[in-house]
Amino acid sequence: MNSESPSNLDPLDPAAISTNAIAVENLNFSWKANQVVLCDCSLTVPKGEFWMLLGTNGSGKSTLLKILAGLLEKESGTVEVAGKVGYVFQNPDHQLVMPTVGADVAFGLVDEDISYLHTRMRVERSLRDVGLGNFQRRPIYTLSGGQKQRVALAGALARNSEILLLDEPTALLDRDRQSELVETVRKLVKENHLTALWVTHRLDELDFADGAFLLQDGKVVDRGDPIRLKQLLKQKVT
Numbered sequence: 001m002n003s004e005s006p007s008n009l010d011p012l013d014p015a016a017i018s019t020n021a022i023a024v025e026n027l028n029f030s031w032k033a034n035q036v037v038l039c040d041c042s043l044t045v046p047k048g049e050f051w052m053l054l055g056t057n058g059s060g061k062s063t064l065l066k067i068l069a070g071l072l073e074k075e076s077g078t079v080e081v082a083g084k085v086g087y088v089f090q091n092p093d094h095q096l097v098m099p100t101v102g103a104d105v106a107f108g109l110v111d112e113d114i115s116y117l118h119t120r121m122r123v124e125r126s127l128r129d130v131g132l133g134n135f136q137r138r139p140i141y142t143l144s145g146g147q148k149q150r151v152a153l154a155g156a157l158a159r160n161s162e163i164l165l166l167d168e169p170t171a172l173l174d175r176d177r178q179s180e181l182v183e184t185v186r187k188l189v190k191e192n193h194l195t196a197l198w199v200t201h202r203l204d205e206l207d208f209a210d211g212a213f214l215l216q217d218g219k220v221v222d223r224g225d226p227i228r229l230k231q232l233l234k235q236k237v238t
């Protein structure tokens with residue numbers, strides 16, 4: 001990232017809010033008294049970009065994503081999320097609730113005021129977009145982990161989510177399925193002008209990112225060029 005990147009704008013600057021899908025400033029959160037999970041955490045993710053979030057176990061990555069998704073209340077700070085959020089969990093078995101692929105994706109649309117035909121069109125489109133065009137009638141229990149993650153992703157796309165929050169979506173996948181999923185998400189982000197924030201521990205995934213954040217003790221301690229961060233973190237573990 002160069003110094004003129006939109007991500008380097010002050011997140012409280014109105015210009016930043018219009019160019020960023022996510023703008024977080026001085027966010028604080030703790031689960032219990034005398035514990036700090038997120039501490040003056042600040043970050044911005046530009047619209048239309050695919051950013052990754054790295055950090056050691058317990059550094060606050062999942063907590064941050066849950067606050068961005070509105071699943072948790074922040075304690076203090078500013079959180080701006082400019083668009084509809086879709087969330088993909090690490091374990092798709094915690095997310096998929098219906099017996100078949102098509103029914104599961106359609107289930108996410110029950111709150112939307114759209115016709116049966118429109119629902120079917122959205123389900124078909126989103127399954128096609130994740131490479132599962134022929135899977136509508138397949139029982140969920142017959143799917144691989146990678147296919148289940150794609151169904152979860154299709155659910156987010158069917159709801160016309162503009163911002164995808166993905167919490168270690170490849171943690172349970174083998175290397176081939178991992179590459180397929182990260183490539184699919186990058187393609188979807190770029191083709192549909194979505195924004196994604198992807199939590200990972202796998203450094204090779206940084207090759208697909210537009211930028212990355214490093215979270216440490218609940219604070220963003222480094223951000224920017226994903227390849228620079230990849231080299232930096234590789235040196236730390238070797």
Ligand SMILES: Nc1ncnc2c1ncn2[C@@H]1O[C@H](COP(=O)(O)OP(=O)(O)OP(=O)(O)O)[C@@H](O)[C@H]1O
Nearest residue numbers: 031032037055056057058059060061062063064201
């Ligand atoms: N539901 C919860 N109740 C109480 N404490 C929690 C809860 N969820 C997380 N924590 C604590 O908050 C801290 C941050 O957890 P979080 O899951 O956000 O970290 P993380 O960076 O996503 O870790 P990992 O890489 O292991 O998934 C940890 O100390 C964790 O034990």
